[in-house]
Amino acid sequence: MGARAGGSRTGRQGTRRLPEEGEELALSAQLPAVSAVEARLAERGVTLPGVVPPLAAYVPAVISGNLVYTSGQLPLIDGKLPASGKVGAADGGVDAETATALAATCAVNALAAIKSQIGDLDRITRIVKVVGFVASDPSFTGQPGVVNGASELLGAVLGDAGVHARSAVGVAVLPLDSPVEVEVIAEFT
Amino acid sequence: MGARAGGSRTGRQGTRRLPEEGEELALSAQLPAVSAVEARLAERGVTLPGVVPPLAAYVPAVISGNLVYTSGQLPLIDGKLPASGKVGAADGGVDAETATALAATCAVNALAAIKSQIGDLDRITRIVKVVGFVASDPSFTGQPGVVNGASELLGAVLGDAGVHARSAVGVAVLPLDSPVEVEVIAEFT
Amino acid sequence: MGARAGGSRTGRQGTRRLPEEGEELALSAQLPAVSAVEARLAERGVTLPGVVPPLAAYVPAVISGNLVYTSGQLPLIDGKLPASGKVGAADGGVDAETATALAATCAVNALAAIKSQIGDLDRITRIVKVVGFVASDPSFTGQPGVVNGASELLGAVLGDAGVHARSAVGVAVLPLDSPVEVEVIAEFT
Incomplete structure (x- = not known):
């Protein structure tokens, strides 16, 4: 956690629910609170990034009721x-394995966008919906496998709360010529 | 109804609302309860299939509040x-008429996904939103007609509750090279 | 306002909130009420059109709870x-600048669709989500700039309430060969 510990501190300890019996408690109470979700990301070698800044008159995520809607997330790293x-x-494209890893990065960026709104990812009660857009050659029909990169990351770090409804579609082209874009609706408490 | 009666029995009679005055009552009270929605499907020769099993870390549908979000449904039959x-x-594609019928099958599969979560399709108070993705040759601009296959089925079996907001778009390619994919948000009580 | 004053009258004065101190009051109290949102549209030379009629078994917008979901809006004018x-x-397409202006028209049509459901656009408390589909040559990667046409219009006429989460994707083709289609989820009170 060390290198970017500041980025993974939650700013809203007051709203954290107490760990339930038998629940993994990632850090001692004296340390800055780190959500269980971020602890599981760390186990996978992933530090939650800062939120990707908005490019125009929109924001990374918006709360309505007990749902957070994220903007479509590209697999940007730094x-x-x-x-x-x-x-x-055939020429100059990316293979399905690479795209699957990029879809996982999209999901990490979506979690960062959600955190920017709710402060603590342990407040997520359910990932309700994921839409994965895969920039696809018209001959490529393996979109579900690519978007699994996002689905499996969410399942791995959120457990039952990460199991979602999902659409995967193959589009002509995405912003910045990105191979993948993922948007998420999450329910929180 | 006979051939697959088991598949169309509701497992949650306790949650069925009572038929209102003048409302069609499909079966006598002694028989296993069949929702009015499924009775109307049967009139069209459609038996609600079992839900399409998840291909990865996602599920056919998720409830949040009084909404059910379905995954994108392909027109799979068995x-x-x-x-x-x-x-x-021009070569090897499907025509608009075929695709329209496939869109109706997507809608049937979406109803099966919704039933897997709410038990009884008569609990649907409104189809809120439908998104229809049509795998399209760049010269084909009749997506609304294709997605009407789904919209008209929902209207036919759900009545006023089936009238929804909708987007229809033409995408490069869909999973398994499917011509159509449809996702649904439904409100229920 | 004159030319289509009837179209911009609100039919639900009883539900209008009172203007707060310092808030722009577009018209004197004796005139038919015009929402502040429509007054800001008028400053941009835009008269809210009548809602685009449904093409099939769907409607321009649906309310569920305190959200309005619009259908995908094409940049239709009359x-x-x-x-x-x-x-x-390269051949026969539209340039990004033209498409950006069309995206703004989509947003205006989305506001008309929302008004058809809630009566008064000043009831909007937040634009929650925008999805912009851009019919794109596979070499065109500037979808965010195009969809900014919609985002900036919403921000300009709705202020803080207009700042939303957003996805922008490049699709193969859209209905009627439209260059852009925009759908909106809005929260209202």
Whole structure:
């Protein structure tokens, strides 16, 4: 956690629910609170990034009632796309395995966007819906496998609360020529 | 109803609302309860299928509050696509009429997904939103007509409750090279 | 306002909130009530059109709880598309600047659809989510700039309430060969 500990501290300890019996308690009470979700991300070597800044008159996520709607998340890492192009294209595209990893990065960025609104990812009670857009060569039909990168990350770090309804579609092209874009609706308490 | 009566029995009679005066009562009280929605499907020769099993860390539908969000539904029948390819493509594609019928099958599968969560389709108070993705040759612009296959089925079996907001878009390609994918948000009581 | 004053009258004065101190009051109390949102549209030279009639078994917008979900809106003006084709296509397409203006028209049509359900646009407390579909040549990656046309209009006429979560994707083709389609979820009180 050390390198970017500041980024993974929750700013809203007062709203954290108490761990229930048998629940993993990631850190001692004296340390800055880190959500169980972020602890599980850390076990996978992932530090939650800062939220991707808005590019225009929109924001990374909006709360309505007990739902958070994220903007479509690109797999940006430190503001850059690790790869670009269409999945399955004969020339210059990205392969399905690479795209699957990028979809997981989209999901991490979605969690960062959600955290920017609710403060503590342990407040998530359910990932309600995921839509995964895969920039696809018209011959590529493996969108479900690619979007599994996002679905499996959410399941791994959120447990039962991470199991969601989902659509996966193959689109012509995405912003910045990104291979993947993922949007999320999450319920929180 | 006979052939697959088990599949159309509701498992939650206790939660069924009572029929109101003048409302169609499909079966006598002694028989296993069948929802009015499923009775109307039966009139069209459609038996509600079992829910399409999840392919990964996602589920066919999720409840949040009084809404059910379905996953994107392909027009699978007994696990197989009746047709594949892009709509309007000169070679090897499917025509608009075929795609319209497939969109209706997507809607039936969405109803099965909703039933898997709420038990009885008569609990639906409104189809709130439908998004229809049509795998399209770039020259094909008749997506609204194709997605009407889903919209008209929902209107036919749900009446006023089936009239929804809708988006229809033409995408490059869909999972399994399906010509159509439909997702639904339904409100229930 | 004169030319289509009837179209911009609110039919639900009883539900209008009172203007707060310092808030712009567009018209004197004796005139038919015009929402502040429509007054700001008028400052931009935009008269809210009548709602685009449904093409099938769907409607322009549906209320569920305190949310309004719009159907995907095309940039129709008086029932016609001002331009058609894919954005960024070498032959016969539309340029990004034109598409951006069309996206703003989609947003205006979305406001008309919302008004058809809630009567008075000043009841909007938040634009929760915008999805912008841009019919794109596979080489065009500027979807965010195009969809900014919608985002900036919503921000301009709704202020803080207009700042939303958003997804922008590039699709193969849209209904009627429209360059843009925009759908909106709005929260209201």
